[in-house]
Each structure stands twice: as structure tokens, then as C-alpha cells.
Amino acid sequence: MLIDSHCHLDRLDLEPFDGKLDSALAHAREQGVKHMLCVCITLDKFKDVLTIAEQNDDISCSVGVHPLYDGVKDTDIDALVESSKHEKVVAIGETGLDYFYNKEPGNHQLQQESFRKHIQAANQVNLPIIVHTRDAREDTIQILKEENAQKCGGVLHCFTESLEMAEAAMELGFYISFSGIVTFRNAEELREVCRRVPLERILIETDSPYLAPVPHRGKSNQPAFVKEVGQFVADLHGLTYQELCEITANNYQRLFSKSNI
Template sequence: MFLVDSHCHLDGLDYQDLHRDIDDVLAKAEARDVKFMLAVATTLPGYRAMTDLIGSRPQVAFSCGVHPLNIDDGYDFEELRRLAADPRVVAMGETGLDYFYQKESEQLKLQQDSFRHHIRVGRELNKPVIVHTRDARQDTLDILREEQAGDCGGVLHCFTEDKAAAEVLLDLGFYISFSGIVTFRNAEQLREAARYVPLDRLLIETDSPYLAPVPHRGKENQPAYVRDVAEYLAVLKGVSLETLAAATTANFSRLFHIENSLLS
């Protein structure tokens, strides 16, 4: 069996007390059939530090982008494009909109401009966008449409919206990724959406070190725990774990243009 963690922050794990090094994290994941992962950046300096930390490993691909809550000081759009052109980078992001903490119109405009720029670079480089949204559903969907994000494709990561939002995203050609939140006791609306999303548009992730799934809730998350998300979703959708693993791995390969030889 082959599982993929489609969204994790390997540079954010606890290498002091929980893990010896990157190889230790990868070995723990491999022991639970999690054999590939996408390491996601949230700032440009963070992207450079993350790639230095991880180096070239066949089990890890990279994204390059600036999280919407990390753009207060701005960043060099041309540097984003240059870094994202690296062949090791398979996606733009994570990008998107987050209105939970920021309410001022100038802050929201900065987020929207950055989101649009990520999509435009993604279309230019033919690299899909990894989208974060919080308290910004309509603006997120509007910008995806206006910028023709379907041309490069993408995924709404750590999905926390409802079935109606999932339907719109699917119509845009997007994939939808579920994290450990789907296992939480109060997440019935999310489970309804997960039942609705077809297997051929589904991804799984940890978003580690955040949002550890049941039964690890309260601990630091790690890529190995994507198996718990997969097991939960398999039961929810009435399929075998092997079927869900095969489908989500194939979806990951298709969306991010990863060669099948790396995912088998």
C-alpha cells in the first residue's frame, strides 16, 4: 500500500524532543505506508530554509508560496516566480485568503493581490495552487474563477467548508483535501462533504505539525498520522483502505504532475 501526505510542514516539526532528524520522520511515515509527502512553504525565507533542511530526497516534493497571514511586510513577486520555477517545486502555495485575524481593508487587499499573483505564476509555470481559506469563502471562489485557476488546477487544502462549497470547487476542476479535522467529534458537516466528494477528486493530508487526528489529538502531528485520516475516510466512504490509498495517490500524481515511478 502507498499513502501520500499531500500537505505537511516538515520544517515545523519538533526535532529537539520528538524526532532525531528528517530521516527519522520519513522512517516513521514509511512504517505506516506513508511513502511520499509534499512539504509546503508559508514564506519565501521559510521555503529556502525548508529546502536546505530536507535536501533532495525521493520521498519529498516541495511547494513554494506565501501564506496569506505572512504578507504584512510584502515580498518580491519576481523572487516567488524564480523560486517556484525550480523543478523540485510542484505547486504554488500555500496561498489564499484568511480573514479570521485580519479585518482591515488594506490587509485584505494585500491578501487578494498575493493570491491572484500566485495563481498567475501557477498558470505561467503550469503548477497547481494549494489554497488556504478561512472566513473568506466567497472571495476565495470569486478569485479562483476570475483568475482562471482551473487552467493550472489546484486543491483546497485542509477543507473545512460544507458540501455546497465542495460542489463549486469540483465544478472549477479543483481537488479537495481532508485533514485530521474530519475525525473530530464536532465535524459532522465536514463528514457530509467528505461523503459527497468523489474518490477521484480526493486528497489526504496531515497539515503537520498541526491538527493531529484522533487518536493522536493533542499531540504534535506528523506525516505518519495521515494513515489515520485515510483509515477514517475509508470507513466514511464505504471503501477499503487499499482502495482509498490507491485513489488518493493517483489523484496526487495527476494533480501535481508527479511521475508514477515515484509513487509506487
């Protein structure tokens, strides 16, 4: 079973599909994608994300505020908890820390406060968190530990950091998700990390519409392209494509157990 564990279906480029999301989803299904997790990045767009999930049996969703969006300063635990009660909401996030695009210390504090609130909400409702982290390795792990994120568990999505960070997260029960970045020509260090992450801790994703894998690099990404990510990761681990799909699908179902698969 092939699963795209992280995509933004409300943000896809639908021009190749005559403006129709249903056509993009149908194409993904034709490529073998059996389930998609549509990830929320702003609370004001949560209804759009939820509607997509409600209209499709093979789509789940999350609720959260991405660290690079203005709404991060208004993160509300009660709003996260209330929204997560819907049967289609299987995770809290996308949340986390990104010091690469915003280097202002004041903003970093806002991100940290929002991140903590997401973890607290996740622990309240016993749902996993979806973590975005870039150039914030020490603070990300420290906050996960301080907020007892091992209780809710989660995933470091679209992973691009060090093996040491991956190992620290896995010690807290987290999964590591690889996107199309692992296929990029200059990503040999990341490929080595992928080889060394235990299979029982790996997920695959597109993060579409961003970061299309080779041979689609430069195009707008879409859930169908998770097939290329899966084949590439399978090759790195010396597995068949079907073996990798089954392993990552089982991992997904363990982590996002509320998903209706």
C-alpha cells in the first residue's frame, strides 16, 4: 500500500488537471496511492483542508499552524483541541521551528511558544504531532523533551537534518519522513541518513506542491509523485518497491492510528 504521509492538497497546482482537484486525486490513485494525509498550515484555512478530507474516504487531515506563518503568534490550544475532535483529523500540526527563513530572535520565541502549544494540545487529545524543523536542531529536540512529546509521538517531516538529530527524535518515539529532497543530486548526506534510519521508523511523503522528486524536479509536486520517492528509498535500503510500500504503510498506520484505512 502506497501512502503519501504529508501533502497540501488545498495548495496544489491544478493547471495540469483543468483546475480540478478530483482529477489530481484520481491521477494519484492511478499511480497506486491508497491514502493521503492533507496537512494544515494555517487555522484560517483549516476548513478547506477538512472539507477535502470529508469528501474523500482515502484522505485524512491535520490541524495546526506552520512556524513561518503569521498566525503562529495567535496559536490557541483550545482551538487545536476542539478542531482535532473531528473524525477526519488524525494529527496536530504542521508545527515546529524554522530558523532558516526567519532569523529574528523575537520570531524564534514566537515559534517556540507555538510549538509548545501544539505539543500540549497533542498530549491532551493523544494525537501525534507533525514537526517541521530547519536550522533549529537543538531547540527542536529540547522542546520535544521539555514538553514530553514522547507521550503523543509524531514525525519529523521532510527531513533534511543530521543522523544525530534523527536518532534523538527516534529515542522519543518519533518517525522520520523523507520527501523528494532525498532524490536530489546534492543530497548524498541525506541519503546516508536515510540508509541508516531503521525501516520501522521511516515514512515517505511528497510535501506537494513543493519539492518534486527527480525526474520531476522543477515541476509543481503532486501526490502521484510519492511513487518516485518510494522507489528511491527502496533502492537505498535494498528493498523491492512493494516491500518499501508495505513497510511505510504499516508505519503510517501505527503512527496515525486514527486514519480510516
